[in-house]
Amino acid sequence: MTKTSTTNPRVLGAYEGFVKHLKNFLDEQQFNHEEYTNFVKWADRLGRSGEIPLFLDVFVETHVLESKYKDSPGTEPSLLGPYYEENSPVLEKSPFVMPQRDDEPGDKLVFTGNVSSTNGPLAHTKVEWWQDDADGLYSNYDSPAPDFNLRGQFVTDENGDFEVHSIVPIPYQIPTDGPTGEFTFAAGYHAYRPAHIHIKFEHEGHETLITQVFFEGDKWLETDVAGGVRESLLTKLEDKGDHKEASLNFVMRAE
């Protein structure tokens, strides 16, 4: 083998580290050959079904984030998940109204927040927002809604404040009819994530922050199948009659 310009030093290190820990794991678990073969067949089904991103984001991503960011200052990151889409509609005018159908089902939501820096106040942060609808579906992914429904991007004001008008997301059930569901139920887990909003923040000189917002009192907070809930990402939904209100502030980490 000749070394080429495509060599990535992280690859060998990661592979060797993986094998080292894999050996301990296998010594502990003592899988027999039939169990190994069943695993290979399941992994093949997983790949063929297109569920690899789903499976990894539900069962692996949280561990990546906890290992890397658990002692970092600023707002805790949470899962990107499999349903992020680039190039969502640019919303120009505050309050930023998420693209939605004329008869969009669900409770109306007014969400206010502020984005600052570990260094202090921060003006004009780019924010991307995506969420499920009142049927528990994400647009662009097996949903009858138009593409980019309940997805948008905007910029915070000179004080870092923003206001979004949307609908309240509902708990999300991951697909249960494929290999991810097969694993989920074989392990004895349920398939729900608590209701959440995905938000991604970008600002020059700061580490991009990908996180989620959750709501106090949600039935699935303690047992989120994807383990994405962080205490600091909880907000309270206040009932204002014809709409609900919620608020949360975010702190980006200066580089």
Ligand code: MBD
């Ligand atoms: C989701 O909506 C999600 O946010 C994650 C992390 C995994 C599966 C579905």
Ligand code: FE
């Ligand atoms: Fe999600």
